[in-house]
Amino acid sequence: MDADAGHGINAMTDTPLPYSFTMEDEVHMRHALGLAELGLNTTDPNPRVGCVLARGAEVLGEGWHERAGGPHAEVRALQDAGEAARGATAYVTLEPCAAHGRTPPCVGALLAAGVGRVVFAGADPNPRMVGGGEALRAAGVLVQSGLLAVEARALNPGFYKRHAGGLPWVRVKLGASLDGRIALAGGESRWITSPEARADAQLWRARSSVILTGIGTVLADDPALNVRIEGASRQPRRVLLDSALRAPPGARMFAREGEALVLTAAGDVPARAALAARGVLLHSLPPAPGGGLELRAVLGYLASLDANEVWVEAGARLAGAFLAAGLVDELVLYVAPSLLGVQARPLAELDSPAGLADRLQLEYRSVERIGPDLRIIAVPRVPAAQAG
Numbered sequence: 001m002d003a004d005a006g007h008g009i010n011a012m013t014d015t016p017l018p019y020s021f022t023m024e025d026e027v028h029m030r031h032a033l034g035l036a037e038l039g040l041n042t043t044d045p046n047p048r049v050g051c052v053l054a055r056g057a058e059v060l061g062e063g064w065h066e067r068a069g070g071p072h073a074e075v076r077a078l079q080d081a082g083e084a085a086r087g088a089t090a091y092v093t094l095e096p097c098a099a100h101g102r103t104p105p106c107v108g109a110l111l112a113a114g115v116g117r118v119v120f121a122g123a124d125p126n127p128r129m130v131g132g133g134e135a136l137r138a139a140g141v142l143v144q145s146g147l148l149a150v151e152a153r154a155l156n157p158g159f160y161k162r163h164a165g166g167l168p169w170v171r172v173k174l175g176a177s178l179d180g181r182i183a184l185a186g187g188e189s190r191w192i193t194s195p196e197a198r199a200d201a202q203l204w205r206a207r208s209s210v211i212l213t214g215i216g217t218v219l220a221d222d223p224a225l226n227v228r229i230e231g232a233s234r235q236p237r238r239v240l241l242d243s244a245l246r247a248p249p250g251a252r253m254f255a256r257e258g259e260a261l262v263l264t265a266a267g268d269v270p271a272r273a274a275l276a277a278r279g280v281l282l283h284s285l286p287p288a289p290g291g292g293l294e295l296r297a298v299l300g301y302l303a304s305l306d307a308n309e310v311w312v313e314a315g316a317r318l319a320g321a322f323l324a325a326g327l328v329d330e331l332v333l334y335v336a337p338s339l340l341g342v343q344a345r346p347l348a349e350l351d352s353p354a355g356l357a358d359r360l361q362l363e364y365r366s367v368e369r370i371g372p373d374l375r376i377i378a379v380p381r382v383p384a385a386q387a388g
Contacts, residue, residue, distance in 0.1 A: 021147050025119060028052045028059070028091040029148045033121075035064040035073065036093045036155055041206040042067050042233055045306035047156040051077040052091045053084075053115070060084040067233075072097065074106040078113045086114035093152040095124040095145065096132040107135045117142040121152035125163035157329070158209065158308030167299045168209065170327055172312040172319050173201060174347055175334045181344035182316060187220055196371025197334040201313075202229050204332060208236045208311035210302055214292075214318040215242040218251050225313065226256040236311070237261055239302065241318065243292050245271040249278045263298055292318075295325050320349035323360060328380060331362065335374045 035050030043049075043065050051073035053061040061084070063076025071079075074096055078085050090096075096106040096118065110118060118136050123145065137143045153160055158169035175193040176182050183189035191198070205211055206227045213225060218240060225238045235258030240247055245266040247254075254260045260280045265287035266272070272282055285301060288294045302310060312322060322328050333347075353359045362378040369375075 021119070021144070024054075024057055025091070025147060027057075028054045028089075029093070029119065029121065030151075031059070031062070032073075032091045032093050033148060033151055033155065035062055036152070038064050039066055040155075044068070044207075044209050044234065044236075045159075045308055047094055047159040049073040049092065049094045051093070053077045053081045053088045054091065055084075055088045060088055069102045072103060072106050075103070075109050078109055078115075081113075087116040089117040089119060090115050091147075092118065092120040093148075093155065094122060095120045095130070096136065097124060097126075097129040098131040098135045099129050105132070107132045110136065111139050111141070115141065117144070119144045119147055121145070121147055122149040125160050127163070156308070158310075161329070162303050162306075162308055166303050167296075167327075168303050168307045169309045169329045170299065170312060170322065171204065171208070171309065171330045171332055172314075172322055172328050173204065173332045173334075174319060175201075175336070176347050177336055177338045177340040177344070179339045179341070179344075180347045181340035182347055183345040184340060185343040185345065187345070189221070192338070192340075193334045193336045194371040194373050197336075197373045197375065200370050200375060201332075201334070202227060205236065205311055206232060206234075208309045209307035210237050210239050210310045212239040212241065212302075212310055212312050212314070213253075214314045215240065215244075215246050216315050216317060217313070218242075218247055218253065220315070222252050223313070224252040224256055226253075226258065235259075237305070237307070239263060239310075241293050241298065242266075243287055245269055245275070247271075247275065249274045249280075254278050254280050263293060263301070265293060292321065295321060295327055299327060316346055316349045319347070323348055323380075324350055326380070330365070331376075331378045331380075333376045333378065334370065335376060337372055 032050035032052045036048040039048040046068045050064045052059060061077045061081025063073045063080055065073045074092060090110060096110060098105050098107045118141055124130050133143045161169050174182060177192055206229055211225045227235055237259045238253050240262045242262050243265040245264050262275060262280055262282045263285050285297050286294045361381040363381050365377045365379055367374060367376050
């Protein structure tokens, strides 16, 4: 639970008091989490938020945030409940906003509707929007927080990370054979994994703010890097790391709906004009000492563009660079039941450790069968010295 979890306010002394949530509370908050998940692919750069208005076991109204600039979850739930919202409890997966953004603050809407109690999962990490809980309390509303906070945070890992530390959540996707190879020695890699695995990867693309790749992948495979899901209402920004501006203007990633951005260290060269003529955006960043771009600067710049979740689809060199720099939050690995042999290209290019104690260690978060393949989600293991 969050730091503010497990506390209410004694109206007589204005001091914290312990409280506990009921099973009924948990049922309604899980309902709200399910609603929030409906916005998984559409709310970016805003968080996924759900809201349920209830009285006892009865659900009076429900809503979820669909897209930036549209009504927030609380407003939609209040509209759904109508006059029945007066005196009801609002269950919200994120602290109601207290400031005016693209839409008016939800605190005002909840107060105007006469809601008697608000339960939210976790505090809003956006410094511009904090204070909703305190504003509601000051107006006499019973406010409690921390219910299913871990689950609510898991819906918005990049939103929390970006506001806390200025970097987006990074997922690196790789498709490999059972012996950890991503391509034959000559570069052939289509297709190691199954159609089912590729369809699953499309779902991860769809929820991301950015789909990022490197120039080596563009020159070798010319990927489109768009979301190919029927009915997709949003295309993530496609980002290419191309320090020397070698990308051909006719690359497929520049010809798809949505924004294409090239990050480079190259100066004023003719390639800039050719790419700009295709509608490609360009931005210069510092080069890394060993070549390429400084990856932390890349992620910091993407965070400044409100990128919450970055989906990296690249080759072994760039994947290895992200891992070596400690910038990977999740590794999404699709493993096919095949063997490619020792001459095939490795999963990630990493320097060999001096000893086993120095190796990069991961923790499995899930292992799931996707068609004939396995999808492994793993996270870097935090060394004991850092964990404390």
